[in-house]
Amino acid sequence: MTPERSPGGRAQSHVIGVALLLGITALSMAGLTATVGTVVESNTAGVDAGRVSADLDAAFAPVEVTGHHRGIVSYTDGRLRTVERTVRILNASGEVRRVDAGGVVWSSHGHRVAFVAGAVVRGPPGNAVMDADPALALSARTAVVGVAVLGDARFSYAGGGRVPVSTRVSHSRTVHGDGEWRVAVETATARPWRAFFEQRGAVTSVRDFDGDGVDSVVARFPGTREFHLVVHRLHAEAGR
Known part of the structure; x- marks a missing residue:
């Protein structure tokens, strides 16, 4: 049924x-x-990354500028902050000079731009490219390395906006004797730095000098050269 x-x-x-x-x-x-x-959000951050890269390069301009200079860093969202970064100069005997260069990093939704020692690197660790090269000139007899130093600036800005940046740039040169020289740049994005140095004949390695978790790219320039270190002191200030 x-x-x-x-x-x-x-x-x-x-x-x-x-x-x-x-x-x-x-x-x-x-x-x-x-x-x-x-x-x-990711697409917007990608557009921001290109803008921030160009803005940082124009705002700091360590080689081109002497005296007072002003710029603007603009972005829709993210965080702009200073970081601790060190550049070391070494020869066969060890460390000859240590420069507290500092750095500026912007990050948003997986995108990242960093200004360190005069170079601008865009992209996260492992997938970054160098948008603006640091100052380096090599010849058979000399090596001239320029390092941009932020100064005492410490800041952190979250959210979108326009951050004014002012600098008062001065330059100094120190000449060291002949030797086989190494330059170690502390950076969270080692790959573009290694590529930059290797394209210019250097042999590179990676080392964490101070145990803070941020590696330095060590570039060794084979051969005997007179070494020139040019320090571009930016005396940077930023604020809205």
Whole structure:
């Protein structure tokens, strides 16, 4: 004997089915909205990264500028902050000179731009490129290395906006004797620094000198050269 089914039961099942469908649709739309929002934020941050890279290069300009200089660093979102970075000069006997260069880093949604020692590097660790090269000139007899030093500036800005940057740039040169020289630049993005030095004939390695978790790219220039260190002191200040 076939069991009876009531019309009310079919109606109730239909209502439950519609409710489940609406719930699934709502969850799918929420997931889609979140995904679209993430993509938009990432794209915006990508555009910001290009702008920040150009702005940092123009605002600091350690080689081109002497005296007072002003610039603006603009971005839609993210964080702009100073970091501790050191450049070391070494010869066969060990460390000859240590320069507390400092650095400026902007980051947002996986994108990153850093100004260190005169170079601008764009991209996160492991996937970064050098947008502006540091100052380096090599010949058969000399090596001239320029290092930009921020000074005592310490700041951190979160969110979007326009951050004014002012510098008062001065330059000094120290000449060291003949030898086989090494330059060690502390950086969170080692790959573009290694590529830069190796393209100019240096042999590179990576070492954490002070145990702070940030490696230095060590570039060794084969052969005997007279070494010139040019320090570009920026005396930088930033503020809204």
